[in-house]
Amino acid sequence: MSFNPDELEAPKWVNSNFLKEVLQYNGDLKNVTINDFHISPATALGDHFASIMFRAKIKFSTQEHSNRERSIIIKTLPVVDGVKKDMLGKSEVDFFGTEMFMYSNVLSECGKILRKSGYNDLLAPKMIYQSSEPQKTIVFEDLKELGYFMFPKIIPNENDTKLIFSKLGQYHAAAFKLAAEGTKGLNRKGGLFNLGSMEMLNMFRDQLSFFKELVETLPGFEEASEKLSKITLDKVFEKCRQAVNAPGSYEVLNHGDYHIKNMMFKGKNGTDVSEIVLVDFQICHWGSPAYDVVYMSAVIPPNMRSEAYKHYFDTFIDVLKKSDYDGPLPTFEQLQKDLKSYRCLELFFLATFTSFLCADKAQIKDDLDTLFTNSNLFKAFYHQPTYISYVKKLLPALLQDGVLDDVINSD
Incomplete structure (x- = not known):
C-alpha cells in the first residue's frame, strides 16, 4: 500500500506525553504510563485530502x-507546504471547528435518535480526544480494530447503493x-462551494478542459461539445454555489462531502x-438534502439513481416516524423538486470528481497534492472506460433536460 508523503512521518509533538494525555482525556483511564508506541500512516493514497x-x-x-x-487514529492539520496546507490555511471554512462541533454536539445525539428508531448500527466513530491549542487535533477510536475497512470496489453495486443511501x-x-427540537449551531454553510476564493479551486479548471477534450472525441456528442465550449469553470461553479445556498424545500445538516x-x-x-459508518464531518452544510444525494451520485450508475433516491427518502421518513417526531413530514415531491x-x-x-472516483486504486500512484498540481497526471483518469461510460450515459440526459443551456445562460 502506498501512502501520502506528508503522512510518512508524524509531527514531533505526537509523542508519549501526547498519547498519555489522549488516553486520560475522558477520565476512564488514570495514572497512565506509556510503555511503547508505533506510529504509521492511517490512510492510503487518494483516500482523503483535507488533513493528515x-x-x-x-x-x-x-x-x-x-x-x-489500544489503537487510535490521530487527525490534524497538514504541516508540509503544498496545495493541501494552502487550501486549509486560506479557506473561510473552519474544518476542525466544524468536526469538533459535530462529534461533541451532534453525532452522539443522532446516534441516540437512530437507536430509538431501531437503527442500531454505528453512525460514526467515537471521538476520544480533541484540542484546538497548541495544535488542532481530533483523535478517534480505530475503526479498523472494530472490523471496518475501506470500500473494496470501485463502483457500488445495487446492494452497496441501497446501504449507502439508507x-x-x-x-x-x-x-x-x-x-426541529431546537439544537443550536446546525445552520452551517460549508461544502465544496463555500470554501472561499476561486483561487483555491483552480485545480478544477484543467479537469473541465479534459472533460471538454474527451467529449469532442465522442461520436454523436457534437451538440454537447459545442455547448460545453461556452461553459467556463467560473460559470458552472457559480451556478452550483447559488443552487446549494438557495433555500431548500426542506433542509437538513448535510454531511457536505458524502462520497465513498x-x-x-x-x-x-x-x-x-x-x-x-460515516467519517470526516469537516464541511457540513445546512441546506437541501439534495446536496448530499447528488454528491454521492457522482459514482452511482445513472440507471440505479432513481431507486436509490426513493430508498433514501423512505428511510428518512421511517426514522422520523419511529423517533416520535411530531412535526410536518417532508414529501418525496419536495426532494424531487430540489434534485431538479x-x-x-x-x-x-x-x-x-467522477473521473478520479471511478479510478482503479492501482491507477492512483501519486498523492492528491501532486495530482492537483500536475495536470498531465490527472488527465489519465479521463481515458478510463468506466468513466467514459458514465459520460455517455449521463451527458445526453443533461443536454436533453437543458442543464447545459441553463449554465450557459446563467448570470
Missing part, C-alpha cells in the same frame, strides 16, 4: 493493569429531528458490504 492522519498503536500500563494495548437517510433524519472514501464498511470476507434544481452539480461532478 496517523494510526498509533500504544502499549501502556495503569495502576490496575500492567499490560494494555445510511444517508438515517443521518439526515436524525439531524432533521435535532433541528468518507465511509468505512463491514461485511463478510472484506468484500460483501453489510454495514456502513441541483442538476448543475451533476454536470460539475461529472466533469471533475
Whole structure:
C-alpha cells in the first residue's frame, strides 16, 4: 500500500506525553504510563485530502493493569507546504471547528435518535480526544480494530447503493429531528462551494478542459461539445454555489462531502458490504438534502439513481416516524423538486470528481497534492472506460433536460 508523503512521518509533538494525555482525556483511564508506541500512516493514497492522519498503536500500563494495548487514529492539520496546507490555511471554512462541533454536539445525539428508531448500527466513530491549542487535533477510536475497512470496489453495486443511501437517510433524519427540537449551531454553510476564493479551486479548471477534450472525441456528442465550449469553470461553479445556498424545500445538516472514501464498511470476507459508518464531518452544510444525494451520485450508475433516491427518502421518513417526531413530514415531491434544481452539480461532478472516483486504486500512484498540481497526471483518469461510460450515459440526459443551456445562460 502506498501512502501520502506528508503522512510518512508524524509531527514531533505526537509523542508519549501526547498519547498519555489522549488516553486520560475522558477520565476512564488514570495514572497512565506509556510503555511503547508505533506510529504509521492511517490512510492510503487518494483516500482523503483535507488533513493528515496517523494510526498509533500504544502499549501502556495503569495502576490496575500492567499490560494494555489500544489503537487510535490521530487527525490534524497538514504541516508540509503544498496545495493541501494552502487550501486549509486560506479557506473561510473552519474544518476542525466544524468536526469538533459535530462529534461533541451532534453525532452522539443522532446516534441516540437512530437507536430509538431501531437503527442500531454505528453512525460514526467515537471521538476520544480533541484540542484546538497548541495544535488542532481530533483523535478517534480505530475503526479498523472494530472490523471496518475501506470500500473494496470501485463502483457500488445495487446492494452497496441501497446501504449507502439508507445510511444517508438515517443521518439526515436524525439531524432533521435535532433541528426541529431546537439544537443550536446546525445552520452551517460549508461544502465544496463555500470554501472561499476561486483561487483555491483552480485545480478544477484543467479537469473541465479534459472533460471538454474527451467529449469532442465522442461520436454523436457534437451538440454537447459545442455547448460545453461556452461553459467556463467560473460559470458552472457559480451556478452550483447559488443552487446549494438557495433555500431548500426542506433542509437538513448535510454531511457536505458524502462520497465513498468518507465511509468505512463491514461485511463478510472484506468484500460483501453489510454495514456502513460515516467519517470526516469537516464541511457540513445546512441546506437541501439534495446536496448530499447528488454528491454521492457522482459514482452511482445513472440507471440505479432513481431507486436509490426513493430508498433514501423512505428511510428518512421511517426514522422520523419511529423517533416520535411530531412535526410536518417532508414529501418525496419536495426532494424531487430540489434534485431538479441541483442538476448543475451533476454536470460539475461529472466533469471533475467522477473521473478520479471511478479510478482503479492501482491507477492512483501519486498523492492528491501532486495530482492537483500536475495536470498531465490527472488527465489519465479521463481515458478510463468506466468513466467514459458514465459520460455517455449521463451527458445526453443533461443536454436533453437543458442543464447545459441553463449554465450557459446563467448570470
